[in-house]
Amino acid sequence: MGAVPERDAERHALDDRNDDEPSDHAARGQQTANFAYPTGTIVSSTSGDTSSANSDCYDAIGTVAGTAGATKGTDLNFNTTSGNPMCATLLLSIQETTNGQYYCWVGKGSSPESATGQCAMPISVGLTTQITNLATVTQLNVAPLNGNIASGDSIVVRNGSASQTFSASSNVFFGATTIPVTSVTANATYPTSTSSVTDSTTLGTLNSDNVDTIANFNTLHNFNLGKIPMAPISSNGNVDLLSPIALSHFNTGTFTRTFQIGVYFPNPNGSTQNTMQGLVSNFGLTWHIDQ
Amino acid sequence: MIGRTTYRALTGPAGRRSSTWRLKKILLSMMAIGGLSFVTATGTFALLTSQEANRGGSISSGTLTMNNTVNAGTTCFSYTGAGTSGNVNPACLALFSSASQNYPGTPATATVTIKNSGSLPASDLGLYMASCTVAATPGAPTPGGGDPCAVGGAQFYVLETDSVGNPTYCWYPDDAAGACSFIADTLNTFAGNLNTIANALDLGAGPVAGATRYFKIGMQLPTNASNTLQGEEALFALTWHMTG
Numbered sequence: 001m002g003a004v005p006e007r008d009a010e011r012h013a014l015d016d017r018n019d020d021e022p023s024d025h026a027a028r029g030q031q032t033a034n035f036a037y038p039t040g041t042i043v044s045s046t047s048g049d050t051s052s053a054n055s056d057c058y059d060a061i062g063t064v065a066g067t068a069g070a071t072k073g074t075d076l077n078f079n080t081t082s083g084n085p086m087c088a089t090l091l092l093s094i095q096e097t098t099n100g101q102y103y104c105w106v107g108k109g110s111s112p113e114s115a116t117g118q119c120a121m122p123i124s125v126g127l128t129t130q131i132t133n134l135a136t137v138t139q140l141n142v143a144p145l146n147g148n149i150a151s152g153d154s155i156v157v158r159n160g161s162a163s164q165t166f167s168a169s170s171n172v173f174f175g176a177t178t179i180p181v182t183s184v185t186a187n188a189t190y191p192t193s194t195s196s197v198t199d200s201t202t203l204g205t206l207n208s209d210n211v212d213t214i215a216n217f218n219t220l221h222n223f224n225l226g227k228i229p230m231a232p233i234s235s236n237g238n239v240d241l242l243s244p245i246a247l248s249h250f251n252t253g254t255f256t257r258t259f260q261i262g263v264y265f266p267n268p269n270g271s272t273q274n275t276m277q278g279l280v281s282n283f284g285l286t287w288h289i290d291q
Numbered sequence: 292m293i294g295r296t297t298y299r300a301l302t303g304p305a306g307r308r309s310s311t312w313r314l315k316k317i318l319l320s321m322m323a324i325g326g327l328s329f330v331t332a333t334g335t336f337a338l339l340t341s342q343e344a345n346r347g348g349s350i351s352s353g354t355l356t357m358n359n360t361v362n363a364g365t366t367c368f369s370y371t372g373a374g375t376s377g378n379v380n381p382a383c384l385a386l387f388s389s390a391s392q393n394y395p396g397t398p399a400t401a402t403v404t405i406k407n408s409g410s411l412p413a414s415d416l417g418l419y420m421a422s423c424t425v426a427a428t429p430g431a432p433t434p435g436g437g438d439p440c441a442v443g444g445a446q447f448y449v450l451e452t453d454s455v456g457n458p459t460y461c462w463y464p465d466d467a468a469g470a471c472s473f474i475a476d477t478l479n480t481f482a483g484n485l486n487t488i489a490n491a492l493d494l495g496a497g498p499v500a501g502a503t504r505y506f507k508i509g510m511q512l513p514t515n516a517s518n519t520l521q522g523e524e525a526l527f528a529l530t531w532h533m534t535g
Contacts, residue, residue, distance in 0.1 A: 071370060071410070277354045291339040
């Protein structure tokens with residue numbers, strides 16, 4: 001995960017300037033250098049994320065405008081990186097989709113594991129087939145889904161001021177291009193070019209979620225502890241914990257596993273998030289296999 | 292018979308000592324090989340690992356900020372400048388001043404240019420007037436005692452225009468395309484009903500990032516204004532609120 005260099009860098013610099021006895025160093029919380037570390041040495045923290053208050057996902061003030069000429073983080077006088085607020089707000093999800101089977105490893109839907117293996121991941125796609133006013137609608141044809149839909153979810157189709165809410169009639173997974181819905185008559189015409197499709201149920205679920213954040217993931221599953229053992233999927237929402245092989249070698253069995261990593265900026269109703277304008281959350285994921 | 296022969300072969304009264312010694316040697320050799328295998332096992336079957344890190348990922352949030360320019364005055368910004376706090380600037384220029392004194396039926400107008408200077412589109416723009424209070428016009432010798440904020444007082448409108456001032460939509464009081472007209476008691480109604488963020492005048496979506504919307508605020512005393520409105524002024528502020 002991202003380095004938090006300031007503290008260690010200061011310590012090394014301090015050691016370089018003082019040449020006291022090592023015992024004096026220890027008494028003062030100092031340490032004798034064991035090597036001549038040249039300029040450019042990479043400094044990283046391997047113990048900085050052992051508490052929820054100290055996370056290796058860190059926020060920075062943005063220096064690049066999202067669009068040309070627009071304000072950027074450094075232009076603002078009301079945003080702050082104190083406490084890494086965006087790391088503690090952004091929601092992370094890791095959805096496995098290997099061989100058409102699904103398992104939610106991280107995020108809403110992972111604890112407890114969803115029976116369908118679906119993470120709660122929002123969708124925001126366009127229609128690929130127009131809905132015509134007064135037509136009977138039994139499915140929505142959409143661009144490949146960038147999230148999951150659970151049966152019964154409310155699917156909102158919007159075009160300008162017109163909107164209609166449909167009810168998903170089955171589970172729909174990442175990448176699908178059709179959403180079966182309970183039959184209903186269209187209340188307006190929704191053209192493909194200007195209509196949007198969202199899942200208001202999932203958005204509501206995620207907007208109130210303050211648990212599945214990047215910061216919490218970083219704290220619970222950091223470099224030193226809490227690595228997630230990723231047993232192979234046996235069926236949607238289930239893994240084979242007794243399987244001796246999690247990833248077969250090249251050209252045999254399942255030697256490729258696919259994961260969809262999602263990040264969502266929740267929007268708590270009625271809550272102002274101005275302090276997080278123009279910030280950049282920096283983080284990484286490490287994948288590890290052994291024999 | 293078969294059992295006896297077998298027994299003899301195993302116990303073998305003839306040459307019994309040499310057979311036992313040979314068996315012991317075989318067993319010791321096997322133990323030694325087994326022991327050696329145990330000792331060398333960790334070196335022969337090393338633990339293989341592989342690791343990759345998707346490092347340096349970053350997620351950025353956008354900005355939603357507003358610029359406000361009254362007539363040809365100095366632009367004020369929601370995000371910086373004296374008095375700003377939390378993306379709120381309460382100190383932008385006034386629309387009207389008591390220096391320009393109005394006669395009944397003579398309109399006063401001010402243009403307000405609202406620019407979305409952020410990188411995100413505004414899903415909604417709203418306008419509200421937190422309060423309207425009466426005061427004596429500075430320098431007026433004999434204030435009439437009336438209240439331009441009250442019923443029978445000043446008339447007020449909010450008109451959206453294009454960039455050169457042509458009317459496009461009257462948001463208040465008409466809520467219809469085209470120009471606005473002055474209607475009785477409209478300052479009183481606006482201040483009484485559209486006075487918080489929650490019940491602000493809804494000016495629709497936008498502007499999108501980098502875009503600008505133009506408004507003209509109109510005010511006048513009614514043509515049949517009471518003499519009690521002489522030497523009185525209405526004090527109010529208009530607040531523009533943008534939501535992402």
